[in-house]
Amino acid sequence: MQRSRSRVENQIRAILDAAHRLVEAKGDAFTTQELAKEAGVALQTFYRYFASKDELLLAVISDGLSDACRQMTVAADGLTDPLQRLRFYITASLGGRSRDPERYTLAQFIVATHWRLHRVFPKELAEADRPLVELIHTEIRAAADAGLVTSTDTEQDAWFIVELTRSVYHHYAYAAGTVAEVQEQLWHFCLRALGGTVR
Known part of the structure; x- marks a missing residue:
């Protein structure tokens, strides 16, 4: 259970950190596909945590x-x-x-x-x-x-x-x-x- 929670937290952190980098570079003019690639996660992983x-x-x-x-x-x-x-x-x-x-x-x-x-x-x-x-x-x-x-x-x-x-x-x-x-x-x-x- 602890390992699963840690994995979730790490994935969310990776997505947020990637989003911060993209925002500093180009504002909100990035796609969810670009975000997933920058974060190193699958697109379905992104949608597991964020509905939009x-x-x-x-x-x-x-x-x-x-x-x-x-x-x-x-x-x-x-x-x-x-x-x-x-x-x-x-x-x-x-x-x-x-x-x-x-x-x-x-x-x-x-x-x-x-x-x-x-x-x-x-x-x-x-x-x-x-x-x-x-x-x-x-x-x-x-x-x-x-x-x-x-x-x-x-x-x-x-x-x-x-x-x-x-x-x-x-x-x-x-x-x-x-x-x-x-x-x-x-x-x-x-x-x-x-x-x-x-x-």
Whole structure:
């Protein structure tokens, strides 16, 4: 039983890793046949775990966001002030954008695919977003407990901040300029909205 479970997990991981590589190279313009070949699995194996390509793309977004949250948590480990961590999480959420063409492809994939999947899998996509909302929520609550902000609904405020950050990210996936130009403005806006003081 353990060996069977491990085999399933390995196959799913291989499919997700292959999908991540294809997305970085060409967005969502790949076929399930290309995906199966890249993952080194049979096409029927792919359909054993994912009913459609859209289900796979939903899993790719969820997997990527969970991984990004883990990386941000590790990177913020040395920050002791909740406002420092909150600032880092908000600005780092935009920091994946660079002038690397593959990163632009990834950003545009996230934007186009996120909104399309939102119409099909709204509940599942909200669940995929939960790790980032929870990350932001934890720090808003800690800052409120420390008297650094005056948020009275920390969970709702976390959701609004994630949605605002996503909108900025989406804008710069196609617009001229870079998110570096607005990272500090975004942070100051969020901090003021939470009732904090810009230092």
